[in-house]
Amino acid sequence: MALFAPPPMYADPTMAADKQHAFNPYSENGGSILAIAGADFTVIAGDTRQSEGYSIQTRYARKVWQLTDRCVIATNGFAADGNNFVKRIKQRLEWYEHAHQKQMSIKAIARLTQTMLYGNRFFPYFAYVILGGIDEDGTGAVYSFDPIGSYEREACRAAGAAQSLIQPFLDNQIYFRNQTPAPGAEPFVPGRLPLSTVLGLVIDSFTSATEREIAVGDGLELYVVMKKGRTTDDLVGSDNLIKNMQVQELGALGEGGSERTFLVSLPLKRD
Amino acid sequence: MGSPMEYNGGSVVAMVGKDCVAIATDLRLGQQSIGVAYNFDKVVAVNDKLYYGLPGLATDVYSLREHLRFRVNMYRMKEEREITPKTFTHLVSSSLYEKRFGPWFIEPVVAGLPQPTELDPHPKPFISTMDTIGCITTPKDFAVAGTAADKLYGAAEGLWEPDLEPDDLFETISQTLLNAVDRDCLSGWGAIVHVITQDKVVTRRLRSRMD
Numbered sequence: 001m002a003l004f005a006p007p008p009m010y011a012d013p014t015m016a017a018d019k020q021h022a023f024n025p026y027s028e029n030g031g032s033i034l035a036i037a038g039a040d041f042t043v044i045a046g047d048t049r050q051s052e053g054y055s056i057q058t059r060y061a062r063k064v065w066q067l068t069d070r071c072v073i074a075t076n077g078f079a080a081d082g083n084n085f086v087k088r089i090k091q092r093l094e095w096y097e098h099a100h101q102k103q104m105s106i107k108a109i110a111r112l113t114q115t116m117l118y119g120n121r122f123f124p125y126f127a128y129v130i131l132g133g134i135d136e137d138g139t140g141a142v143y144s145f146d147p148i149g150s151y152e153r154e155a156c157r158a159a160g161a162a163q164s165l166i167q168p169f170l171d172n173q174i175y176f177r178n179q180t181p182a183p184g185a186e187p188f189v190p191g192r193l194p195l196s197t198v199l200g201l202v203i204d205s206f207t208s209a210t211e212r213e214i215a216v217g218d219g220l221e222l223y224v225v226m227k228k229g230r231t232t233d234d235l236v237g238s239d240n241l242i243k244n245m246q247v248q249e250l251g252a253l254g255e256g257g258s259e260r261t262f263l264v265s266l267p268l269k270r271d
Numbered sequence: 272m273g274s275p276m277e278y279n280g281g282s283v284v285a286m287v288g289k290d291c292v293a294i295a296t297d298l299r300l301g302q303q304s305i306g307v308a309y310n311f312d313k314v315v316a317v318n319d320k321l322y323y324g325l326p327g328l329a330t331d332v333y334s335l336r337e338h339l340r341f342r343v344n345m346y347r348m349k350e351e352r353e354i355t356p357k358t359f360t361h362l363v364s365s366s367l368y369e370k371r372f373g374p375w376f377i378e379p380v381v382a383g384l385p386q387p388t389e390l391d392p393h394p395k396p397f398i399s400t401m402d403t404i405g406c407i408t409t410p411k412d413f414a415v416a417g418t419a420a421d422k423l424y425g426a427a428e429g430l431w432e433p434d435l436e437p438d439d440l441f442e443t444i445s446q447t448l449l450n451a452v453d454r455d456c457l458s459g460w461g462a463i464v465h466v467i468t469q470d471k472v473v474t475r476r477l478r479s480r481m482d
Contacts, residue, residue: 162425164421167422167425167454168425168453169428171450172426172446177449178446179446212425
C-alpha cells in the first residue's frame, strides 16, 4: 500500500515548506529633531545622521527644510516618507501661491499638514513632523504632529530617537517645570527666553543626545526664523559664534515678507 | 504580560560631587498602569556612608535587600569593619550573577563615600550600577536605572557638572529626577534624595506632581 501513499511534502525540494513572504514598506532611520519658539523668533533643529539599525547610511542627510519666508518644516522617522511628504507639501504651497498671490501662513500650513497626514490614515506616512516659524502677529510658533495628523501648538517640542532624552531637559529649561522663582522675583513665563539662551539649550540638547543615543550625531542643522524688523546682532555678531559654527542667511522665497531665516550648522561627534 | 522590569515601575539615580555623593529615588509602586503605593522607598542604607537603590520588580527588591542585609551583617561580624562601596558593589554583582539563568529583575545603583585609610587618606566618591545579571559600570559622573532611565540620561547629561558642592548637587539630582519621572508613566508619586558627605547624610523628601 505504501506504493500508493502520497510522497511527503519535504521529499520534493521544489515543494519545500511554504515560505512566509512579506514586504515591509516601512523603515526607521534614526535621528532627532527639535523646535523652540521665542517671543520674536523660532529655532528649528535636526541632526544630520541617517541610519538603519546599527549602520550609518550617510552622515549628512537633511531633515529640516525652509517652506516659506516664515515657516520651516522638520520631519523624523522613515526618511523616504519624510522626504516625500516635504516634496508634496512644497507642491501644495506652490499651488496656493499661484491661486492667492501670497505665501501660506504657518497656521494654515499646520492645518494643511493635518489633512495631508490624515489623508493617509490607513497607510500612514511614518513621519513625525514639527513646523516652526513666525505666526500672523509676529510671535514664534511651533506646531508638532503625530504620523496621522493629530497636532498641537506648543512652545517647544523634541521628536525622534532622542525625544525621551531631550524633552525632560526642555520641560525643565523652557517650561521651568519643578522650579520656583526666588521670593520676590519675576514669575517664569515660557517662550520668552533670549535667542542666545535658546541656541545654547538646543546645542546642549543635541550634544547630550549624541553622547547617549547611537542614532544621533555627525552634524547639527539649526534654522532660526526671525520676525520682521528684529535685530540679527545676537546671531550674526561674530563674538556669538562658537567653534566650528557657521551662520548663513537664506534668501527670501517670496516677495516683500521681511521675516528672515538663518541656517546655522555645526559638527557633532561622529562616533 | 509585559516585562518584569516594567511591572511595578520606579527609578533611581546617583551622582558624584566634590567630596560628596547623592542618590535619589521616586516612591511609586504600581501594578502596570494602576498605582498601588506612594511610599515605596527603593533606596536603603548599608551604613551612614553607603547607600544603594534597587529599581525593578518589587518582590525581588525585598528578596535582594534581605539577602544583602544578611551578607553585609555576616561580613561585619567576620571582618569587624564596615564594607567599602567597591567591595559592596562586587558583593551585589556576584549575588546577581549567581542567578545568571533565572535572574533577579533588578538593576542596582550604589553610591558611597569610602572611609579614609592610611594608604588612601583622600578617597574619591564612588558610584556604580549593574545590569540584571551583575555587569558592573563605575561612572565618574552619574548612574541611572529604572523605567525612566532614558529620560534620566537626557536630563542628567544636560544638568550635571563636575565638582558640585553638596547643596548644588542636591539641586542637580533633584531636578534631574523630578523632570525625568514627570515624563515617565511608571515612575513618580513622590521622591527622596540622600546627599552623603564625610560628616553627615542629608535626607530630603521632595514635593512633586502626584499624577
